[in-house]
Amino acid sequence: MKRVLSLLLSLLLGLCGCGPVDTVARSYLRYDRPVQGSHGHTAFSDMILAYPDPDEVEAILDEALLNVTAADNEKGFIDIYEAQTQAYNDLVSATSLAYVRYCQDITDDQRKAEYTKLNSALYAIQYRLARLEKVLMDRWGYHRERGGDYADALDRMTRQSEERAALRAREDELCRQYERLETEYRLTYGGRSWSMAELMGDEDLSLPSFLDALEQFEAGKNQAAGTLFAELMALRKQMAQEAGFPSYAASQYDTFGREYSPQQALAAAKIVKQVFVPLYIRLRERCENDLRYLSGATFDEDQFIAAMEQSVEHILPGAGEAWRYMLSYGLYDSRPSERKMGGSFTTYFSAYGCPFLFTQWKDDASSVFTVIHEFGHFLSYYLNPEGTYYGSENLDLAETDAQGFELLMLQEYDALFGRYAHAARLCFLTNALYAILSGFMEDEFQQRAYLLRDPTGNDLNELYAEVAASYGFDQLFGYEGREWTEIGHTFQFPFYYVSYGVSMLGAMTLMENGGRGYAQVVKRKGGTSFMDAVGTNVLEEESIRQAAAWAEKTVDAWLDE
Secondary structure (H helix, E strand, C coil): CHHHHHHHHHHHHCCCCCCCCCCCCCCCCCCCCCCCCCCCCCCHHHCCCCCCCHHHHHHHHHHHHHHCCCCCCHHHHHHHHHHHHHHHHHHHHHHHHHHHHHHHCCCCHHHHHHHHHHHHHHHHHHHHHHHHHHHHHHHHCCCHHHCHHHHHHHHHHHCCCHHHHHHHHHHHHHHHHHHHHHHHCCEEECCEEECHHHHHHCCCCCHHHHHHHHHHHHHHHHHHHHHHHHHHHHHHHHHHHHCCCCCHHHHHHHHCCCCCCHHHHHHHHHHHHHHHHHHHHHHHHHCHHHHHHHHCCCCCHHHHHHHHHHHHHHHCCCHHHHHHHHHHCCCEECCCCCCCCCCCEEEEECCCCEEEEECCCCCCHHHHHHHHHHHHHHHHHHHCHHHCCCCCCCHHHHHHHHHHHHHHHHHHHHHHHHHHHHHHHHHHHHHHHHHHHHHHHHHHHHHHHCCCCCCCHHHHHHHHHHHHHHCCHHHHHCCCCCHHHHCHHHHHCCCCCHHHHHHHHHHHHHHCCCCHHHHHHHCCCCCCCHHHHHCCCCCCHHHHHHHHHHHHHHHHHHHCC
16 A cells, blocks of 8 residues: 555656756856767766866966966967866766766765765866956957857856855755755654655554654654755855845756746746646546556566667657667666665766766656656757757756657557556646646745745745645645655755746647657757747747647547547
């Protein structure tokens, strides 16, 4: 019974936990390294964590900054800048690899220390590169052709202080503490210490005792997470102020390359509630039995892997090659382990010219959904590194890659889910609508939370309960207000979540013409904007209502099957 309850929760409430591994490092710098003509051919097991000495890079840049203002040697300083930009790129790739190694065993102190060292070094080097580039731009016009927006971003970066670097380091440590909370938090109950896995797996506890222990576990963990988040908010608001942004939300929207403001997202959220909440409630009521049926299913990973190769090729010629490439070079880690970080993500190792998919296979439908989503990211990296990793950061477009791929894969569910295909389609549509609602809901919660002055954990719980109720989640799922601390993105990648909603609207827009636009989007040119790629402003009321009409038509078709 406990297994069914937990699986049902993951199916109904879970989104794929992909996140930007190098968000800060990629926030403004252009990647000047030429894209490789072919993909790398190094197995993950053979990859070596090698990188330039960060201290040496910082020293070279410090010396250049000391002398460049009075010097006349334009080419010499441009050469220094470009060489150290290359070193920075190499460090970014090494940080991605170090992060994966850390996520594979977050209890390994050495892996944690190496990742932390590299990630911290990126901030310091990026700051120095920005200062040097600004001098080169002001004195000799270097990179002035990149336009005013680029110059403005560069100017903001140069205003960052050394104190902000220290704040970044503390922010990173708090995020690591949150990650460890997921695996290390324990409850003392009935004379013994329990982890969540031990609690969920124990068959001797009576149901009343299990529910009582679960309540105490969740309350204690919520309190610990709330304390961490309060400090994170204070740090982040201070960093945003130093960087010249009116709010922390505005700074993160800028980091993620969004083409709309936090205020525009809140305005769109009002329309989203009007048109998607009723549709979501109707679908949930109609397919409750199908979701329960699917929650009890198990799926063999080897059979899934075999079926996926043909399925991805059916929906997009060339995708099968990417799937085989991923498996051949070990660029897929699905091993279940209590030592692994929770969640899933896809990243890119530029030094080796390849993406990497990280997840944990659990033999249930959520594992199938997660790998399909993450492979949408992997495929985008594989087909078009210039327009993804090497392009300017555009989170909404990156998530449209994955979610558009998920929508296309609906036609292959018979091959992937067998007799559970119909239930799986309904479950995915439920998750798709949930992605829209939860994306805007989590963003609304975060925007309002960051406006509070010195909130306690209970203040945040009350706010979350209020916001969730406005989306109907109190009635649908019994939300009481503590659930926000289970959303890792809120801690590690703040203001990321709205992109799940915005990009799902974009993906649905691409499906309105039968999905023919997806192939063009996933092979886009570097620098393509999200709105240009999907062909409309998805936050306008008419676009939201059109996406809802497509979703309703699709829902009705599957319900009538």
